[in-house]
């Protein structure tokens with residue numbers, strides 16, 4: 001049918017004229033890289049003969065249409081005249097693209113009477129879309145996003161790939177498979193500071209301990225580590241004993257790692273002090289821990305010889321030498337009352353009884369009451385002095401020791417003690433008259449006064465304890 005149609009066409013064609021149609025081969029199609037390319041037009045007349053009634057189209061003209069070439073492709077032409085007439089009128093060509101190229105346009109063209117091919121096609125390189133950035137990893141492609149390009153996915157250190165490791169750009173322009181994931185399966189690495197032993201602070205049963213936070217390494221991601229402390233925090237006070245400190249680190253995928261260390265607080269101790277004969281020891285803190293201070297105190301009637309205090313040192317030994325309590329030695333062989341009284345100063349209290357004669361009723365009553373309370377007198381640091389008689393027969397006694405008549409006389413003068421009637425004075429450790437009595441006082445009365453006003457706190461506690469032993 002085509003042939004018949006062509007028979008009736010009257011065409012006078014010159015290539016130049018064809019170009020002059022305003023249809024330029026290669027224009028819009030013949031650009032570099034794809035599509036057809038055409039040889040230069042030839043200013044040659046073709047053998048179209050006028051036969052009177054119609055133009056005769058010579059099918060045999062081998063170059064009726066331009067030689068058909070497809071960039072990045074090839075053509076498979078069938079001419080009605082046989083295999084040697086590639087571009088004769090009526091030649092039908094299949095257009096095929098090279099591998100990696102895709103046909104745009106028609107798959108077949110035909111050489112028309114107009115000396116043009118019936119259509120235009122080109123081969124376009126097949127390209128896949130660019131693969132998106134890959135979180136926590138990267139990919140390497142053999143040929144970019146061209147067809148057959150093989151892309152390999154690689155995860156950052158610490159991550160594991162899940163899914164398709166490689167994707168290939170297919171002929172369809174699609175990537176094979178699906179995008180894989182990088183998953184963090186590796187737990188973080190955590191390193192705790194070393195275990196340590198600390199000595200309790202001086203005078204305390206605890207110490208403050210500081211340490212650096214644990215070192216954390218997570219190859220996958222260092223910044224989203226959550227750290228949980230189990231135990232006391234750095235800078236806390238740690239009591240004696242062992243303390244476990246544990247850190248747990250979680251990464252974003254909840255991979256877990258933990259580490260631990262111990263803090264042992266050690267209280268350095270000195271040997272326990274031996275109890276003091278005729279005295280007692282009071283200590284600060286825990287008694288014998290490093291820094292504890294112990295005071296040595298003597299019972300009434302005794303005085304300390306040696307240091308008042310000892311401190312437990314870092315090397316577990318006590319400072320100084322152990323003191324002792326010795327009974328107070330009063331020298332009665334003195335010639336003045338002042339010399340006698342000076343010996344009591346800050347050590348003992350004095351209870352001086354003065355009476356005109358040993359047969360004085362008040363005097364005897366008083367002595368009876370005091371004899372029952374001898375134990376109480378000692379404990380309360382009280383020494384009794386008796387002054388009996390009136391000149392020229394005067395007697396003065398301090399315990400079993402006799403006082404000289406000069407001393408007796410002076411004592412009476414200093415403390416305004418009359419020899420005419422019963423009187424009694426209580427002198428404290430500072431030499432001050434605390435209380436005067438002109439009638440006998442019961443030991444209870446006497447002691448309640450002493451206990452209330454003249455005793456130290458420690459003495460009072462001790463008194464409480466010892467009174468029970470005396471009763």
Ligand SMILES: *[C@@H]1O[C@H](CO)[C@@H](O)[C@H](O)[C@H]1NC(C)=O
Pocket residue numbers: 313315317
């Ligand atoms: C302990 O230390 C004190 C003073 O630093 C020293 O005098 C004493 O000898 C030491 N004791 C021991 C047992 O090392």
